[in-house]
Amino acid sequence: MYRRAMIARFRSASVLATLPASAGAGLQSALDPHSPVASEITAITWLLFGGATAIFVLVMALTAYSMSAPERAGRVLGHRRAIIIGGLAFPVALLSALLIHTLKVAGDIAAPPEPPALRVEVVGEQFWWRVNYLTDAGYVDVATANEIHLPAGRPVEFRLRTVDVIHSFWMPNLAGKIDMIPGHVTTLSIRPDRPGVWRGQCAEYCGAQHANMAFLVVVETPEDFDAWLAAQRLPARPPAAYLERLR
Ligand SMILES: [Cu+2]
Structure with missing residues (x-):
C-alpha cells in the first residue's frame, strides 16, 4: 500500500508519469538486484542466510537429541574428538572460508571493472540530494534534486560528498x-542492467527530517537518457499556466 502511494505521488509530480505501469515493481529492495554489484551483495546475503539456517537447524537437532537421550548424547557429543571437530575445527574453517570469499567480493565491488561512461556527483544536504552530472573535465553540466537519471547498461561512477553531516547513500x-x-569524497561504481525506477534512501540518521531524505533512480535506455540530458541543458521555461495568464 505504501509503495503504491509512493509511486502515485512521484508519478503525478514528475517525469515518472511517462513510464510504464510495471516500473514500480521491487521499488526498494536489496533482494531484487539490478546491477552486477547489487547481485554480488544479494548472493552473499542468501549464502549467509542459508548457511546460518543450516547451522541453526543442526544445533536444534543436536539439542533435541541431547534432551531425548541425555546419556548417549553425552557420550557422543562430549567426546574429545566431537568437541574439537564441532566446536573448533568446523567454525574456524567455515568462518575463514566466508572471510576469504567476502573479502574477494568486496575487492571486486571496490575496483570498477571498466572506465565510467558517466560521472555523477551526489551531494547530501540536510535533508535532500543535489545531483550534478559532470562533464569529462569535471565541471557541472546539469543539476537536479532528489531524482537521479542513469543510462541502462553503461558504467556510472558516483562521486559522493556532503556539505553538512554524515549521510549514507543507498540504492x-x-x-x-x-x-x-x-x-x-567517496566513490561508487555501478552498471544498471535494465531500465526501471527504484527508490533510494539516506541510511545514516542525519537529523529530524532524515526519514524524508529519499530519492528516485530512473534508469532509461541510453537513447532516452541522452534525450533527457539534452532537454535538461535547455534554458528553463516559464510554466504553461503562467504563459496562459499573460495572454
Ligand atoms: Cu541523511
Whole structure:
C-alpha cells in the first residue's frame, strides 16, 4: 500500500508519469538486484542466510537429541574428538572460508571493472540530494534534486560528498550503502542492467527530517537518457499556466 502511494505521488509530480505501469515493481529492495554489484551483495546475503539456517537447524537437532537421550548424547557429543571437530575445527574453517570469499567480493565491488561512461556527483544536504552530472573535465553540466537519471547498461561512477553531516547513500536495488563523510569524497561504481525506477534512501540518521531524505533512480535506455540530458541543458521555461495568464 505504501509503495503504491509512493509511486502515485512521484508519478503525478514528475517525469515518472511517462513510464510504464510495471516500473514500480521491487521499488526498494536489496533482494531484487539490478546491477552486477547489487547481485554480488544479494548472493552473499542468501549464502549467509542459508548457511546460518543450516547451522541453526543442526544445533536444534543436536539439542533435541541431547534432551531425548541425555546419556548417549553425552557420550557422543562430549567426546574429545566431537568437541574439537564441532566446536573448533568446523567454525574456524567455515568462518575463514566466508572471510576469504567476502573479502574477494568486496575487492571486486571496490575496483570498477571498466572506465565510467558517466560521472555523477551526489551531494547530501540536510535533508535532500543535489545531483550534478559532470562533464569529462569535471565541471557541472546539469543539476537536479532528489531524482537521479542513469543510462541502462553503461558504467556510472558516483562521486559522493556532503556539505553538512554524515549521510549514507543507498540504492538497495543497485548497490550497497556508502557513507558520505564531511571533508571526503567517496566513490561508487555501478552498471544498471535494465531500465526501471527504484527508490533510494539516506541510511545514516542525519537529523529530524532524515526519514524524508529519499530519492528516485530512473534508469532509461541510453537513447532516452541522452534525450533527457539534452532537454535538461535547455534554458528553463516559464510554466504553461503562467504563459496562459499573460495572454
Ligand atoms: Cu541523511
